[in-house]
Amino acid sequence: MKKLSVVFxxxxxxxxxxxAQGAAETKVQASGPMKIGVIYVSPPGxxxxxxxxxxxxxxxxxxxxDKIEVIRMEGVPEDDRAAVAMEQxxxxxxxxxxxxxxxxxxxxxxxxxxNPDVYFEHCSGYLKNDNMSNYFGRMYQMxxxxxxxxxxxxxxxxxxYVGAYNTPEVVRGINxxxxxxxxxxxxxxxxxxxxxxxxxxxxxxxxAVALLDSGCDIIAQHQDTTQPALAAIERGxxxxxxxxxxxxxxxxxxxxxxxxxxxxxxxxxxxQSALDGTWKSQEYWGGLEDDMIKLSExxxxxxxDVKQLVSKKLDEMxxxxxxxxxxxxxxxxxxxxxxxxxxxxxxxxLTMDWFVEGVVGKVK
Amino acid sequence: MMRFIIExxxxxxxxxxxxxxxxxxxxxxxxxxIVLAASKAxxxxxxxxxxxxxxxxxxxxxxxxxxxxxxxMCGLAVGIAFKLKxxxxxxxxxxxxxxxxxxxxxxxxxxxxxxLLLPVGLLMGIIAGxxxxxxxxxxxxxxxxDETLTTLMLNYVAIGYAEYLYIDHWKAPFGNMGTPKFPDAxxxxxVWGRVHAGVFFALALVVILWFILYKTRWGFELNMIGKNPKxxxxxxxxxxxxxxxxxxxSGAIAGLAGAIHTSAVAQKxxxxxxxxxxxxxxxxxxxxxLNPFGxxxxxxxxxxxxxxxxxLQIALKLPEAMGAVLQGLVLLPLLAGSxxxxxxxxxxxxxxx
Numbered sequence: 001m002k003k004l005s006v007v008f009x010x011x012x013x014x015x016x017x018x019x020a021q022g023a024a025e026t027k028v029q030a031s032g033p034m035k036i037g038v039i040y041v042s043p044p045g046x047x048x049x050x051x052x053x054x055x056x057x058x059x060x061x062x063x064x065x066d067k068i069e070v071i072r073m074e075g076v077p078e079d080d081r082a083a084v085a086m087e088q089x090x091x092x093x094x095x096x097x098x099x100x101x102x103x104x105x106x107x108x109x110x111x112x113x114x115n116p117d118v119y120f121e122h123c124s125g126y127l128k129n130d131n132m133s134n135y136f137g138r139m140y141q142m143x144x145x146x147x148x149x150x151x152x153x154x155x156x157x158x159x160x161y162v163g164a165y166n167t168p169e170v171v172r173g174i175n176x177x178x179x180x181x182x183x184x185x186x187x188x189x190x191x192x193x194x195x196x197x198x199x200x201x202x203x204x205x206x207x208a209v210a211l212l213d214s215g216c217d218i219i220a221q222h223q224d225t226t227q228p229a230l231a232a233i234e235r236g237x238x239x240x241x242x243x244x245x246x247x248x249x250x251x252x253x254x255x256x257x258x259x260x261x262x263x264x265x266x267x268x269x270x271x272q273s274a275l276d277g278t279w280k281s282q283e284y285w286g287g288l289e290d291d292m293i294k295l296s297e298x299x300x301x302x303x304x305d306v307k308q309l310v311s312k313k314l315d316e317m318x319x320x321x322x323x324x325x326x327x328x329x330x331x332x333x334x335x336x337x338x339x340x341x342x343x344x345x346x347x348x349x350l351t352m353d354w355f356v357e358g359v360v361g362k363v364k
Numbered sequence: 365m366m367r368f369i370i371e372x373x374x375x376x377x378x379x380x381x382x383x384x385x386x387x388x389x390x391x392x393x394x395x396x397x398i399v400l401a402a403s404k405a406x407x408x409x410x411x412x413x414x415x416x417x418x419x420x421x422x423x424x425x426x427x428x429x430x431x432x433x434x435x436x437m438c439g440l441a442v443g444i445a446f447k448l449k450x451x452x453x454x455x456x457x458x459x460x461x462x463x464x465x466x467x468x469x470x471x472x473x474x475x476x477x478x479x480l481l482l483p484v485g486l487l488m489g490i491i492a493g494x495x496x497x498x499x500x501x502x503x504x505x506x507x508x509x510d511e512t513l514t515t516l517m518l519n520y521v522a523i524g525y526a527e528y529l530y531i532d533h534w535k536a537p538f539g540n541m542g543t544p545k546f547p548d549a550x551x552x553x554x555v556w557g558r559v560h561a562g563v564f565f566a567l568a569l570v571v572i573l574w575f576i577l578y579k580t581r582w583g584f585e586l587n588m589i590g591k592n593p594k595x596x597x598x599x600x601x602x603x604x605x606x607x608x609x610x611x612x613x614s615g616a617i618a619g620l621a622g623a624i625h626t627s628a629v630a631q632k633x634x635x636x637x638x639x640x641x642x643x644x645x646x647x648x649x650x651x652x653x654l655n656p657f658g659x660x661x662x663x664x665x666x667x668x669x670x671x672x673x674x675x676l677q678i679a680l681k682l683p684e685a686m687g688a689v690l691q692g693l694v695l696l697p698l699l700a701g702s703x704x705x706x707x708x709x710x711x712x713x714x715x716x717x
Contacts, residue, residue, distance in 0.1 A: 043684060073677045075684040078541070079636025080629050085674055088417070092678045103540045160510065163532065165541060196531050326554055351538070364532055 010066045020150075033069040034096065034275060036060075039082065041101035042199035042224045048243040049198065049224040050074065052101045053123075055244075056263025067275060076304040078103035086111040090118055096274050098267070099123065101198060102151040102167055119274050121234030124169055127352060133267050136169070137286035140349070141174035141317050142259030142295050144324045145310050146240045147180020149256050149298065150218050152306045153177040153238055153359055160211025162228040164198045166363050170222045175325045175356045176222055177240075182358045185204050191216055192361030199224040205231045212237060218256075229255055238301075245296040258296040263345060265291050272276045286345065322342070325349060330357040367712045370703070381653055381703050388701030389665075399689060405680050414690070418668035426558035428627065432660075432667035433460070433566045437621035438645025439652060439659040440573050445497075445614040446649055447577065448589040450607055454515025455499060455618040456642025457522035458493040463618025463626040464526055465492025467633040470550035471534065471543060478549035485550055488624050489581030494612045494617015496522060501611025505604040523638045530633045544633025554630035554657040560628035569617060574656040586610060616643060651698050653705065669694060 042191045044054035054072075061070055071092060076085045089097050090111070096119040099108055105125030112120040113134040120132035128134055150159050159181060163170050179188040190216065193207040202252070208219045208228035212235055219232035220240035229239035229246050233254045239246065242259030268285065273279040286292035298307050316322035325344035329337045332355045338344060353363050371379075397407035428571060438455045445452035465488040470481050501516035529543070536544040553563045577583040588596040589603055621641065626633060643667055652658030664677045673687025 071678050071681065073674060073684070077636055079639070081636065084671070087423070088674050088678055091421075105481060106540045167541075194531075196527055353537075364535070 010299040013251055030364060033335055034271075035064055035069050035071060036271065037071050037073065037086070037092070037094035037097040037105065039076050039085055039089070039097070039099040040072065041076065041078060041104075043074045044072075046199055046224045047249050048102075049126050050100060052243045052261045053098075053263050054260075056180055057098075059264035060267045060271055063124075063264075064271060064275075065231050065239075067270060070109055076104075078172045080107065083107035084109050086120075090115050095119065096121065096271065102165075102169065105134070119279050121270060126283070128281060128283055129153060132339040133280075133282045133284065134272075135282075137261060137285075137290075137292035138285060139169075139261070140172050140324050141260060141287055142293050143173045143176040143261075144183075145180075145313060146220065146257050146259050147177040148176070148184050148313065149180075149265075149302055150220060150238075150240055151181035151183065151185035151305060153256055153302065154185065154188055154218050156215065156217055157185060158214075159188060159210065159214045159218045159220065160214070160232075161192045162192050162204060162207040162211065162219065162223055163192050164222050164224075168350055171355065171363055172349055172352045173222050174359060175352065177210050178356050178358045188222075190359045192355075192359060195223065200226045201227045204228050206342030208232060220322040226250060234269050241296070247296060247299055253299045253301050256302055258301045260294050260296050262291050262294055273356065277287065288314075289311075331355060332357050332359050354364075369712060370707050370709045370711055373650055373706060373708050382659075384701045384704045385651060385662075385698060388697040389694070391525045391697040394435045395697065396690045396693045399693065400686075403682065403686065405682055405686075410676060410682070410690075413675040413679035414669070414672035416674035416679075423557060424671065427554060428664065428671045430684055431671055432663040433562050434621045434639070434641040435644055435648055435666055436566050436659055436663035437569060438618050438625075440569055440646050440656055441524055441614045441617035441646075441647030442623065442642075443649035443652070443654045443656070443659065444573065444577070444586070444617070444704050445610050446590075446654055447583075447586045448606060450501075450504065450610060451498065451512045452500075452515050452611065452614050454497060454513060454518050454642070455614070455645045456558070456638060456640065457515070457519035458496045458615040458618035459622035459642045460519075460522040460526050460626075460638055461496040462489035462493035462622030462713055463630075463633060464522070464529065464622075465489045465636050466623035466626055467529075467534070467543060467546075467617065470546050470627075473595075478547065481547065481550040482491055482552065482627070485627065486620060489623025490616045491619070491621060491625075495618035496619070497610065497611045497615020501608045501615075504611075519642070525635050526633065528665065530635070530637070534633065536632075540632075540634060541595065542630075542632045548569050550627060550645040551631055552624060554628075560624075562624035562628055565620065565624060570656040570660060577656070581692075582606075582609075603671045606691045618645070647695060653702075 009070055016176060038057050040050040040053060042050045044050045050081040057070055071094060073085050076082050076099055086097055091199045100123045104125045105122050108120050108122050109127045109129055109132060112129045122132060122134045124136045125134050138361060161174055163174060174192055181190055191211055193210055195207045195343045197201045204223040204225055208230065208231035212220060212232060218238040218240065219228050221228040221242050222228050226246055226249060229241050229250060232239040233252050239255045241255050243261060245260060246258045247255035328340040331337050337354060353359055355361060355363060397497050400407040400410045417424060421424050438459060442452050442455045448536055466485045469485040469488045476484060496518060500518060503514055504511045505508035531541065534543045536542065554560050555563060585601045585606055589606055590600060593603060626637060632637060648659050648662045648666060651662040669691045675684040677685050
């Protein structure tokens with residue numbers, strides 16, 4: 001009886017191998033749609049960072065129809081396995097590969113050098129090659145505006161910020177937020193905790209809970225999921241979202257506002273240039289002018305005069321009469337980092353490793 | 365009416381060692397097929413894609429072998445502790461501390477001539493891994509502290525410390541997360557495409573361990589302690605000494621695995637240093653029947669499952685989680701099946717007793 005079942009299973013396994021051979025699909029497609037590989041650091045179900053990237057990808061799919069075919073790889077770790085994933089996409093015939101997280105950049109550069117015929121697009125880094133661009137948006141502008149709202153809405157002047165890694169991008173966002181807060185509430189402080197992960201729902205929540213326990217009455221975040229915001233709302237506190245419109249996703253007006261991405265405004269023109277054969281390697285850092293970033297609709301709990309202030313500042317930034325890192329800046333030890341009347345260069349913003357006055361925490 | 369009894373085998377079947385894993389593997393393929401079919405994916409196409417993803421071309425074979433090396437070494441590492449029924453589930457932490465030790469030498473021992481970086485670094489990996497395992501070994505031997513808890517908890521200490529180092533203390537000012545890239549002299553060379561020279565260490569360890577376990581007095585003592593500690597004690601075998609020795613040895617191998625993989629593949633201390641090789645090593649040791657040669661095959665199968673999983677997303681556009689589900693499904697029957705190496709199922713028809 002036992003032997004019989006053993007034999008049965010072995011036969012079954014053997015037949016499955018044979019069937020697997022028979023089921024081989026025809027793969028050769030010389031002039032089909034252009035295959036595009038997209039690598040996400042988290043599953044698009046995070047409702048945050050990768051979700052918004054996937055909205056961009058979906059918009060591109062809808063726009064180009066059968067001219068492109070997208071292959072997604074999600075939850076790819078930011079280590080040597082990223083290089084393996086990129087090679088697999090190239091093997092699968094992708095002519096263009098997008099990757100959406102900072103620590104992919106070195107692996108992408110390595111794969112890009114080995115595959116000169118493929119276009120590589122890296123989001124949020126600074127490395128570049130003849131066939132590899134990097135792109136990002138000036139999210140700090142929206143962080144500043146959300147900071148104005150937080151600064152006006154805090155009751156006790158303590159605002160928590162759950163940060164992922166101490167990379168320049170995150171530090172810049174925290175600084176911009178804090179500058180926004182202090183522009184309307186000069187004694188308020190922004191307290192930072194690091195989770196050391198982009199995507200880990202439970203660690204993200206723990207970070208927010210620690211900040212709430214320390215007395216913060218608003219939680220802002222640079223994380224991939226809605227967990228920090230949810231933790232705040234469950235305690236009846238306010239939250240500032242990120243990536244997607246958390247107020248719509250969570251369905252609670254205590255989410256005051258969310259700085260958001262419009263990735264399709266980069267992806268569609270870039271894919272178009274690849275289809276046209278006019279693709280060129282570039283370092284792209286788009287802002288309001290390209291509609292790369294935006295602010296979600298502001299919660300009805302925010303008073304009208306605050307909304308007006310926000311739209312006034314937005315207007316000034318769009319016109320170029322004001323920007324976040326203009327004027328005198330002090331770090332949180334009191335040392336002057338930039339003199340009055342100066343405007344910070346992009347290079348300094350992209351390597352920022354210090355906190356402005358009003359931020360409680362350490363970059364390192 | 366029938367009744368089933370599980371009873372211990374009086375004689376160990378020669379074939380069960382091979383048949384049990386094969387049957388278990390077949391069952392897991394069936395279970396996986398059900399899950400795949402439920403997700404409206406063709407199971408045959410999925411398995412084919414996974415197979416192609418891990419063995420479909422030369423480079424993929426190389427990646428699979430590269431992935432198998434740390435798995436194999438961690439399997440060997442825990443296997444030696446398991447021989448004397450010491451439940452070292454801390455190979456992950458020992459692996460990580462080996463990686464830390466290696467990084468410390470190659471990044472900061474600048475007084476060394478470059479040719480010495482690699483050998484001294486690997487040696488430091490061995491020492492660091494050994495020490496990390498020696499602590500729970502000594503605690504157990506001297507005071508009987510439960511090793512499952514200490515080895516498990518020390519994993520998280522090592523992982524947390526590594527994170528502190530590569531995110532903060534040793535962080536490179538620019539570039540990816542992690543320390544600066546190692547100097548070229550500290551990187552194990554490639555021997556066949558993506559397969560690096562660590563393969564020699566791994567294979568040598570298989571032979572050495574097989575020899576120690578089956579051909580030396582020490583191996584005999586370890587076996588005896590595992591099978592019957594009382595008898596061993598009557599024979600004058602020191603259990604304390606052997607526990608500490610076995611743990612030092614076990615941790616040293618895991619530490620070497622961490623040092624080698626960090627040197628050749630990551631080439632810096634960074635995220636992914638806790639790549640679960642140590643935890644998967646436990647499974648490899650068990651499924652390999654604690655036999656070093658058996659572990660080779662199991663390590664390659666486990667590596668193939670992980671390198672092949674990416675193809676589920678590429679070829680079938682399944683979500684990433686499906687790969688993890690299939691990997692988990694493979695383990696369950698294999699681990700359950702290992703019961704039948706030691707026991708067998710007897711069917712008793714009613715009244716026939």
